[in-house]
Amino acid sequence: MPTKTPEKNSDDLEEGVVLRPRFDASGLITCVTSDAASGEVLMVAHMNAEALQKTVESGEAWYFSRSRKALWRKGETSGHVQRVREIRIDCDQDAVWLRVEQAGGAACHTGRRSCFYRAVEPGQTGAKLTFVEAERVFDPDAVYGKHGHAQD
Amino acid sequence: MPTKTPEKNSDDLEEGVVLRPRFDASGLITCVTSDAASGEVLMVAHMNAEALQKTVESGEAWYFSRSRKALWRKGETSGHVQRVREIRIDCDQDAVWLRVEQAGGAACHTGRRSCFYRAVEPGQTGAKLTFVEAERVFDPDAVYGKHGHAQD
Numbered sequence: 668m669p670t671k672t673p674e675k676n677s678d679d680l681e682e683g684v685v686l687r688p689r690f691d692a693s694g695l696i697t698c699v700t701s702d703a704a705s706g707e708v709l710m711v712a713h714m715n716a717e718a719l720q721k722t723v724e725s726g727e728a729w730y731f732s733r734s735r736k737a738l739w740r741k742g743e744t745s746g747h748v749q750r751v752r753e754i755r756i757d758c759d760q761d762a763v764w765l766r767v768e769q770a771g772g773a774a775c776h777t778g779r780r781s782c783f784y785r786a787v788e789p790g791q792t793g794a795k796l797t798f799v800e801a802e803r804v805f806d807p808d809a810v811y812g813k814h815g816h817a818q819d
Numbered sequence: 820m821p822t823k824t825p826e827k828n829s830d831d832l833e834e835g836v837v838l839r840p841r842f843d844a845s846g847l848i849t850c851v852t853s854d855a856a857s858g859e860v861l862m863v864a865h866m867n868a869e870a871l872q873k874t875v876e877s878g879e880a881w882y883f884s885r886s887r888k889a890l891w892r893k894g895e896t897s898g899h900v901q902r903v904r905e906i907r908i909d910c911d912q913d914a915v916w917l918r919v920e921q922a923g924g925a926a927c928h929t930g931r932r933s934c935f936y937r938a939v940e941p942g943q944t945g946a947k948l949t950f951v952e953a954e955r956v957f958d959p960d961a962v963y964g965k966h967g968h969a970q971d
Contacts (some may be wrong), residue, residue, distance in 0.1 A: 686871055686939055686946040697863055699851040706858015708907075711849055711914035722934060723939060723946045755860075755935035758950065762863035764935045775910055777833060783907035783916045787838055787875060794838040794875045796908065 681758045688719060689761040695731060695738035696763055700774065702781075703752040703766040710782045713765060726751050728765055744811045771805065778803035778810070795819035833910045840871060841913040847883060848915055852926065853935075855904040855918040859927035862934045866915060878903050880917055897962045899923035923957065928956035929961070 678685040690781040695713040702709055714722065718738055721729040724807050728741040728749035742748030749767035756763055775782040784800040829893030830837040830933040833940035840848050847865040853863055864882040866874065870890055871880040880893040901919035908915055927934040 684946055684948040684950075697849055699860055699863055701853075701858065701860060706853065708851055708860070708916045711851055711909060711916075720946075723941050735884060754939040755937055755951070756937055757863060757934040758929055758931075758936070762934075763939075764860045764863075775900075777910055779910075782909040782914075784910070785836075785908055787906040787908050787915075789875050794872075796836040796838055798836075799907070 674810050680760055686756065688716070688756065688763070689759065690716065691761075692735075695733070696761060698730065698763040700728065700749065700765040700767055703733075703768055706785055707781055708771075709767070709769060709780070719763065722751060722765070723754060728767060741752060742770060745771065745805070747773060749774070773804035776807060776811070778805045778807045780804055832912055838908065839912050840868070840908065840915070841911065842868065843913075847885070850882065850915040850917060851958060852880065852901065852917040852919055853951065855920055860928075860935055861919070861921060861932070874917070875902060875906060880919060882883055893926075894922060897923065897957070898959075899925060901926070925956035926957060928963070930957045930959045932956055 673807050678687065679682045679688060690696050694715050696719065697711065698714050699711050699755040700709050701707060706781040713733060714729070718729040718731045728751055730739045730741060732739040748770045749765070750770065751765055751767050754763065773780050775784070779800060779802065781800060784798060785796040786799045788797055829835045830839065832839060842848050846867050847911070848871065850866050851863050852861050853859060865885060866881070867883040867890070870881040870883045879881065879904055882891045884891040884892060900922045901917070902922065903917055903919050905918040923958065925932050931952060931954065933952060936950060937948040938951045939946050940949055
């Protein structure tokens with residue numbers, strides 16, 4: 668059934684082997700990060716060109732914080748770094764997928780394993796949220812301080 | 820160790836049970852979609868408020884196509900719909916995670932199971948791409964036509 672062969676043109680966006688990340692107008696690309704072992708999605712964040720390059724070269728996850736407008740080494744404050752097992756890029760090269768091993772067992776600044784700890788369900792008066800992975804692996808106040816930036 | 824209890828304030832963005840999706844300036848929210856069984860990330864796309872509402876209410880994935888500027892029922896052309904097993908939202912409610920059952924076995928418009936069929940690896944002269952899941956489940960020309968929009 669496959670009629671097209673990959674790599675017909677090495678710099679073809681969808682079928683090539685040249686990395687051509689399509690950063691948006693702000694210079695960012697979306698990154699989804701999942702646990703390499705369980706497949707659980709841990710977080711969605713953004714990378715600029717430097718963050719992507721540092722991630723590829725160092726084997727640890729770097730992002731760009733839109734709120735702090737700064738390059739951000741994941742786990743810099745908490746020690747909960749992400750060791751990168753595999754980096755993937757999607758068909759039109761505007762999204763990155765990191766498969767990581769999460770140090771400390773928690774990716775979310777709230778202290779939970781994943782940022783996606785609530786499910787969206789239909790309700791009588793619109794959608795409602797239900798906590799499905801509410802348990803905290805660490806206490807964010809203890810890790811970041813009560814007045815520290817609660818994200819790393 | 821957990822010191823905070825969920826639901827201290829029902830409409831709190833991070834700890835509440837009220838859905839308050841934070842759409843960006845274009846009215847969109849990022850959505851990552853994974854295979855409910857394998858955990859593989861299939862695609863990253865966007866939703867507007869209507870797409871999110873239709874997804875919650877119908878149990879099938881709807882997105883908003885930025886290129887076509889149109890609401891988009893996944894699988895409308897190909898029949899490869901996504902049956903939603905679970906919807907999650909992240910801590911600050913600016914990203915959605917869909918866990919789906921992918922009809923037809925392929926989410927990508929190139930005919931592959933996942934849009935993330937290439938790995939990014941460090942090379943002598945910068946990063947390079949390697950095909951890791953290159954096999955096509957369907958022939959996109961046969962499904963969409965050679966001149967049809969190659970995405971659904």
